[in-house]
Amino acid sequence: MKHAPGPREHPPDQGEVSERRRVWEALLPLSLFAAVAACFKIRSYDVFWHLVAGRWILEHQRLPNPDPLRFTAEGHEWIDHEWLFQLLLATIEAVGGLPALALFRIVATVACALLLWAACRRAGAGPTAAAAWAGLAIFLARPRLFLRPELLTLVLLSLFLWLLLRYRVQPRGSTALALVGLTLIWANAHPAVLMAPVLAAAFLVASRWSQSGSHRWSQAIGLPATLLLTTLINPSGYHLWWVPVEISGALAELPGTNPEWLPQWKQPLAGYWLLVVTSVVLTSWVWRRTRRIDLGTAAVALALACLGATSVRQLAPFAIGAVLHLARTLAWLDRPPLAIRYQRALLWCLALVGLAYLHFPPQDGPLRPRQGRYASGLGLLENRYPEAAADFVVAHPEIGRLYNNVAYGGYLLWRLYPPRQVFNDGRNELNPGFLREIADARSDGRKWHQLFARYQLVGALVRYDERRRPVVDLATDQPEGQEAEVEWLTSNEVLFPRSHFALVHWDDVAMVFLDRRPEHRALIAAYEYRVVRPEDLDGTVADAQDPTRRLAILEELRRKLQEDSGSRRALELVRRLQE
Secondary structure (H helix, E strand, O other): OOOOOOHHHOOOOHHHHHHHHHHHHHHHHHHHHHHHHOOEOEOOOOHHHHHHHHHHHHHHOOOOOOOOOEHHHOOOOOOOOOHHHHHHHHHHHHHHHHHHHHHHHHHHHHHHHHHHHHHHHHOOOOHHHHHHHHHHHHHHHHHHOOOOHHHHHHHHHHHHHHHHHHHHHOOOHHHHHHHHHHHHHHHOOOHHHHHHHHHHHHHHHHHHHOOOOOOOHHHHHHHHHHHHHHOOOOOOHHHHHHHHHHHHHHHOOOOOOOHHHOOOOOOOOHHHHHHHHHHHHHHHHHHHHHOOOOHHHHHHHHHHHHHHHHOHHHHHHHHHHHHHHHHHHHOOOOOOOOOHHHHHHHHHHHHHHHHHHHHOOOOOOOOOOOOOOOOEOOOEOOOOOOHHHHHHHHHOOOOOOEEEOHHHHHHHHHHHOOOOOEOOOOOOOOOHHHHHHHHHHHOOHHHHHHHHHHOOOOEEEEEOOOOEEEEEOOOOOOOOOOOOOEEEEEHHHHHOOOOOEEEEEEOOOEEEEEEOOHHHHHHHHHHOEOOOOOOOHHHHHHHOOOHHHHHHHHHHHHHHHHHOOOOHHHHHHHHHHHO
């Protein structure tokens, strides 16, 4: 027998069903796009020292201070501003290893996309338009979707902006408390939390001045002040505020500065300027048609645009703020430019085209991505980390302290610590003067020897550097008036000459040198490569013009291919010698 539906059994009306369907039709392509965009192999160098720090915290139940990871910083204070992220990362790795970390990046990226979608919806955009804007932000932020604290910052920033929009309409204590709690978590995960009180002040003050919110002036000023004080609730206190200054100071005037720290006027990003122009043009167009503008979201976008101008790595936060403002701006229009069915089709087309570009980018031309192609999949990116060189060091624990490039420091810690510490890693703010000391030593032979003596280095594990440097022959028997002969050698051939160092391991990624001290005699006799120059293939081919050296080179290449039959450098040399 049928009965009349009760209050909870009342069927939803057609409009509610249609709206719910539109939401799911928008979220499906957005989630798919974000998940696939984030599905690429681990390629960040810094993720590994974050992992090691997290392991250390789990094991010792305290923060790693003084620094336990570098032998060049023994006893030096390390203020770990990102301990909470490191703890999260190490816990995930302990549960599922590197594949779990890759899955975490996918989940975090999808969460960022969905939170930004919710923020755009609250700003007034329709489900499909909000998905398109959120997808654009993920597309622009994709070069920064590394397993680093900034990934968590993108998630927290999207949630933070959603809470701000909610607080403007309903300035309740619960929302304010959520913003404070979010800032507290952020302050212990990444110094980028410093943008939180700034964005809150810009948004709430601009909204109150334009009378576009329900909050009072006391709330527009009081909440950002509270958030600023909340940033002090971390193990380092107010020192957190000086992190950007310390990093900038460590990198100032260094040769070969990491491009991600360069400002837009030194290394302009097309995505940044395209987003700036798009924001200005669309805002002006909508203003002329409606005489409306949301000063709150505009202030957020402007603040993040200024931040993005200072460093190319800040494009991702600016993309989030800009698309939120654009979503709010176009929501002023009376009706969408396209019918709903066309919006859905366009959204899927944009998602598929975006994914095709990300995974199969052009190899050259103006559309070629600066960061290159990210290899799809889970696990480590092949031929990026010194895996075989680390295996060699593990097999010979008697080897003492080694010099290493900054890029390899984190991976070597992950593989070798404990007990082995490293010479250098990616923590630039740990000892700002140390980077200058290394840069000076690499350009001065006397300082280079002093560096090795000061830190008791017995060799090096280094990446390939095929750039050539002039070496002047200062022989005294040169004819008067004749210039000294200049020989052009690769960087590591200059730093580690065969007369003082033996090449005991090389592969397609890294080389290991040991100095010719008596305690290394047995290792050198067993493993040295005397004639092959893996960093200088042209020089090796030229050396092979001598028949005796040619036989020696071929013999060492046969030995290398017995160790590693897939060695690309060895196979290339064999091919060129057989031509």
